[in-house]
Amino acid sequence: MPARAALKLASSLPATDSGAKGKMHMSVVRTLGARILGGEFNPGDAFPGEAELALSLGVSRTTIREAVKVLAAKGLVESRTRTGIRVRMREEWRVLDPDLLSWHPDLRADKLFIESLVESRRIIEPAAAELAAQRATAQDLYAIETAYIDMLNSTPHDMARCNEADVRFHRAVIHASHNIVLKGLTSTIEAALRAAFFATSELMDKDVLEAHRQILESIRLRHSEDARAAMLHLLDIAAEDLHGELRN
Numbered sequence: 001m002p003a004r005a006a007l008k009l010a011s012s013l014p015a016t017d018s019g020a021k022g023k024m025h026m027s028v029v030r031t032l033g034a035r036i037l038g039g040e041f042n043p044g045d046a047f048p049g050e051a052e053l054a055l056s057l058g059v060s061r062t063t064i065r066e067a068v069k070v071l072a073a074k075g076l077v078e079s080r081t082r083t084g085i086r087v088r089m090r091e092e093w094r095v096l097d098p099d100l101l102s103w104h105p106d107l108r109a110d111k112l113f114i115e116s117l118v119e120s121r122r123i124i125e126p127a128a129a130e131l132a133a134q135r136a137t138a139q140d141l142y143a144i145e146t147a148y149i150d151m152l153n154s155t156p157h158d159m160a161r162c163n164e165a166d167v168r169f170h171r172a173v174i175h176a177s178h179n180i181v182l183k184g185l186t187s188t189i190e191a192a193l194r195a196a197f198f199a200t201s202e203l204m205d206k207d208v209l210e211a212h213r214q215i216l217e218s219i220r221l222r223h224s225e226d227a228r229a230a231m232l233h234l235l236d237i238a239a240e241d242l243h244g245e246l247r248n
Contacts, residue, residue, distance in 0.1 A: 028059055028067040033103035036076050036087055047077055047085035074100055096191035107199040114199060117192055118239045122232070124185055125170065129215055129231035132176035133224040140176035141220055147172055148216050155204045162204050163197050169212060173231075176219065199242060208237055 032053070035041060047053075050061045050068075057064070068085060071077045075093045079085045094100060095113060107113065132140065150165035167190050174186050211234035218227035 024059060025063055025066060028057055028063055029070045030103050031057065032067055032071060033074070033076065033100065034105050036071070037100065037103055038105040041087045043087050043089045045087045046083075047087060049084060076100075096188060096195060098191065098194065101191075101195050101198050104198070107195065110199075113195075114242050117195055117199075118235070118242060121189065121192055121235055121238070124182065124189060125173070125235065126228045126231045128174045128177040128179070128182050129219065130224045130228040131179055131182070132173050133219045133222050133227035135178045136176040136219050140172065143172035144169060144176065144216050144219060148212050151204065151212060152209060155209065159204065163194075166204075166212075167193050173215065173219070196238060196242065208234070211237055 041047060047068075048056070050064045053064045054061045068077060068079055072079060074097055075088055077085050078088050090112075095116075101107070104110065132144075136144075147165050147169035151162050151169065154161040154165060156162075170189055170193060171186055174182055174189060177183070211230065214230040215227060215234060218224075218230050
């Protein structure tokens with residue numbers, strides 16, 4: 001992605017810092033992040049020096065230096081005295097960081113990320129649903145059901161609200177497992193869901209809603225094997241949606 005195009009992309013995204021200085025800083029961070037995530041710079045590649053970046057983006061070297069610190073904190077680059085700035089290996093990137101997801105110029109084209117996203121959810125969520133069917137309290141069931149009802153009530157006119165309800169649904173299922181390790185992965189699953197929302201069109205069809213209902217009912221009826229199967233079925237639908245986006 002050319003610097004001019006990346007800068008245009010960055011300027012279209014909302015800034016989180018107040019003031020012109022903060023906006024400029026975040027614009028530069030987004031621009032550089034997009035260039036890495038979009039493949040302009042590959043893992044192991046040397047990154048342009050501060051002077052070159054400052055000149056190409058029309059900012060001070062101090063702004064570049066601060067931007068690189070943010071990218072380093074996200075795992076994208078490392079800066080060493082003798083070797084300069086280099087792009088880190090992809091497994092070191094914080095791929096589910098909300099900032100990285102928003103900076104990515106085209107998540108749908110990132111096949112490795114999409115495949116890994118599907119695989120990780122298959123590992124965690126069916127086990128959580130199975131345990132939730134065994135251990136869910138009345139309060140847990142209420143949280144899962146409330147999220148499901150909110151999904152129903154916000155489809156199709158308010159997909160942002162529906163997506164948030166979807167995140168709450170999966171969070172509630174994981175919490176209902178009462179497994180402290182799985183509960184510790186809640187933020188990872190939420191980030192994975194939000195990544196899926198970034199990568200797919202905003203769509204919540206009747207099959208997806210029915211799959212959520214089946215998970216809820218299986219947990220309510222204490223049918224642990226059915227809960228696992230229902231979650232796997234939902235993830236099959238999600239995987240097909242993601243793969244469909246990759247083909248388009």
